[in-house]
Amino acid sequence: MKRFFRRLTVSLKQDDLFERVVFVLSGLLVGGIGVALLAFLSMDASVSPLAKVLFGTIAILLTSMGGVMAARCALPAQSRLARFLDRNLPDAGGLEDAVFLIVAIYLPAMLLTSLMRRLGIRGQRRQPA
Secondary structure, three states, rough: OOHHHHHHHHHHHHOOOHHHHHHHHHHHHHHHHHHHHHHHHHHHOOOOHHHHHHHHHHHHHHHHHHHHHHHHOOOOOOHHHHHHHHHHHOOOOHHHHHHHHHHHHHHHHHHHHHHHHOOOOOOOOOOOO
């Protein structure tokens, strides 16, 4: 089992494909929450105008953040926006957040990255630091 995890880790660190897949999944999740909140606000007539403005602003910010995160998969690895997103990737604050990130983002990203490698898709090589 150790050998399997070691090979998987080496495969994921080979280039930035895993990071690109993580950003796409994170962007879809965050943007989807924003879109769902916008849809709820537009459908529910009982929401007060102040709540609509407040939650509408939050929903627009979530949707735009999700779009920027999802766009990271198409950016060159050394572009300014890609470096900014790599530096400021949100991480888990507590145990529950870590479990959610592993189950909702990282596990599917590992599976998708492994599948994409089998199909011959590669990411950009990392520059030595």
